[in-house]
Amino acid sequence: MTVKRRPGRRPGSADTRGEILAAARTVFAEKGFDKATVRGIARRAQVDPALVHHYFDTKEGMFAEAMQLPINPDEVVPAILEGPREEVGERLVRLLLRLTAENEARQPVIALLRSAMTNEQALAMVREFITNALLYRVADGLGVPHLRIEAAFSQMVGLILARYVLQLEPLASADDEELVALIAPTIQRYFTA
Amino acid sequence: MTVKRRPGRRPGSADTRGEILAAARTVFAEKGFDKATVRGIARRAQVDPALVHHYFDTKEGMFAEAMQLPINPDEVVPAILEGPREEVGERLVRLLLRLTAENEARQPVIALLRSAMTNEQALAMVREFITNALLYRVADGLGVPHLRIEAAFSQMVGLILARYVLQLEPLASADDEELVALIAPTIQRYFTA
Known part of the structure; x- marks a missing residue:
């Protein structure tokens, strides 16, 4: 019963932002801070990189939020x-x-x-x-x-x-x-x- | 085949000092630093308190050694x-x-x-x-x-x-x-x- 809204993007769930942060935690832990990329985090979260940029201005800010x-x-x-x-x-x-x-x-x-x-x-x-x-x-x-x-x-x-x-x-x-x-x-x- | 050397004291093992330090680690962990006593450490190690004093001048020094x-x-x-x-x-x-x-x-x-x-x-x-x-x-x-x-x-x-x-x-x-x-x-x- 999910409806595809835009190509290349998962249907927006109630907590897309939270899912991106969860993906970010995984990617930061695996790659470290320097080698982690917005693109890699988007791929892990199965969302478009533009959506990550929509929620988070920078990788630095995303790290701080992901780690609370x-x-x-x-x-x-x-x-x-x-x-x-x-x-x-x-x-x-x-x-x-x-x-x-x-x-x-x-x-x-x-x-x-x-x-x-x-x-x-x-x-x-x-x-x-x-x-x-x-x-x-x-x-x-x-x-x-x-x-x-x-x-x-x-x-x-x-x-x-x-x-x-x-x-x-x-x-x-x-x-x-x-x-x-x-x-x-x-x-x-x-x-x- | 152990020979009792002095009353109130365990037969001197090869590593009495090491056994006292092991007892000290246990007592420090249980009681904290302040409440641990040489007497309590001696009791735990089953040796005379005088023997503890023979090996260690102070509780402070014993702690440092016990924790290396x-x-x-x-x-x-x-x-x-x-x-x-x-x-x-x-x-x-x-x-x-x-x-x-x-x-x-x-x-x-x-x-x-x-x-x-x-x-x-x-x-x-x-x-x-x-x-x-x-x-x-x-x-x-x-x-x-x-x-x-x-x-x-x-x-x-x-x-x-x-x-x-x-x-x-x-x-x-x-x-x-x-x-x-x-x-x-x-x-x-x-x-x-």
Whole structure:
């Protein structure tokens, strides 16, 4: 009882978008982030590539949605690049604290880190996403060496780990302003010194 | 054909020390780091507590050995506290890079982090060890607030994660001197600012 609407496209199901994301998860896991393509994801989802583009602007954004990450490069990268250069450290720490404030938002980030720590294939995928979709874009946009952006990343990911995974006190209960005062100058220094 | 040597003590096996460490692993996993006692570990290993003390000076050291950690608080804490205060950041970064230089030394650290990320009981144990055996002792020895030592820890653990687990390039291949120049001022600032 299905009706073919357009050639080369599956009949639009109630959750075509969800099916594309499921296909994306499979393709990202198999191919990694770099080698996955919109075309390959469309093929896996049995839809036209144009339909994938209709739902998702970029592969970066699709990855973030497929993994339910609160950190979408299409939004995060411009937010970091815009605004005064001398406040980039503070901007980045505030952004990270805001995006990971809710436990529901954090869990997919922690799940992705966990799978990178236990599975070689997931590791390659996560590494490619972190560097090519996030860090190098911010670094190149600001003219900061890749080593320095990765030093900043190491501080941010360590903060997430110490605060939300290991839940060290008093760090876990510290308020945002205290953390911004403590951590933002570190990030600022990596970006400018 | 075993001969009882002393009352209250099991016949000395070829690897009494190894048996004590195996008992320690079980007791630490069950009780956590704080509540585990030398007496409880001795009971589990069916040896006299004095024999445990003969092999291991402290519970902290026993934990490090039981988990095969390259970071033994009995050695690391004094090494950080001794020496010029204005070089503590550099001393700490150099120490960490040295202790985790070999893959064999690193793996137990990463395994412990991984189990803390996947198992609530392991998490409590790891958290207690990190704070009570390491961080608070360094902080109290230097008169640094616990929040600041945990900020420093977050940078160090993030460095391990980014460099050795995620293996981000160019960070993973950066030489020690480059990393010391980049990271040591961060640690120094947390300890003094």
